[in-house]
Amino acid sequence: MARPPVARRALLDAARAELIDNGRIEDLSSVVKRAGVSTGAVYHHFGSKIGLLAAVYNEFFDGAEAALRAADHSGGSWLQREQYRTRAMVQYYFGNPLAPVLMYAGVEHSAIAELEATHLSRIAEGAVRNLRDGQRANALPVDLDVELAAAYLVGGLRRALAILLRRTPRPTVDTATDRLWHFITATIRTGLPARQLADEGTKPAITA
Incomplete structure (x- = not known):
């Protein structure tokens, strides 16, 4: 044994x-x-079986959050770093075969759904802080409602990743990142100078 x-x-x-x-x-x-x-x-x-499942999914969520933290050290401007963070998240979900089970097939117990809700709440709280950093760096408009923007982005990205994971053939990491980045910049662009978006927000995704 x-x-x-x-x-x-x-x-x-x-x-x-x-x-x-x-x-x-x-x-x-x-x-x-x-x-x-x-x-x-x-x-x-x-x-219990639910305790075992919770431990498996906790590892998955911890990995997702670790991928975001690692991307924080990518350097560059605030917008460039955010694009890199978007790619890091796509890369994690596309590379983890457990992701479609959680995001598309569903979970077996409400306790597991609560784990994901807690994870998404932590991600949203981090997004609020991050958007405020963008405002302080003059990368985002001061009138952006960061709490609403964070909630919109986190919920939207979760659903968008689930859709992308279902597609056959699945898009590449770079293609998926570009599509998601388009929607992200559309959400946060209010008040941003068009030149700044053109120079930074539409650059190709940084590859690992």
């Missing part, structure tokens, strides 16, 4: 694989079989 720390990681990996393969976890037997542990290990480490 696997040692506890190994068993916990094995269960997380097995549950993630089960979600990716089947879109849901019907029962724990398939997960513990993948993980090579006993059913009791699930209850020992996570308390």
Whole structure:
């Protein structure tokens, strides 16, 4: 039998694989079989199937937030950095096979939906701070309602990413970033000099 720390990681990996393969976890037997542990290990480490699912999705959300934080150090102007952050988010969701399960197939329990709501709330709070930084940097108009803009952007990006993930063939990261960036700049452009948008807001996405 696997040692506890190994068993916990094995269960997380097995549950993630089960979600990716089947879109849901019907029962724990398939997960513990993948993980090579006993059913009791699930209850020992996570308390329940829902606890295991919550841990899997928490890792996904933590990864999304880490991708945004890493993009904060991309340099350049405020608008250029925001374009890079947009690309980083697209790259994370397009590169993570769990993303379509969460964003399109749905979740199995209201507790998981609450996790996403908490994650989106944190993202929105960060967006408010970030938009205010843009105002202080004279990259955004002072009359922009940053709370409304942040809510609009976060909710809209979430839905737009879900649509893009469904498309066949799926657009490239650069194409998806360009399309999303177009809508982002349309949301925040009120009062911005046209020349500034032309010079900075429409530059090609920075590639990794």
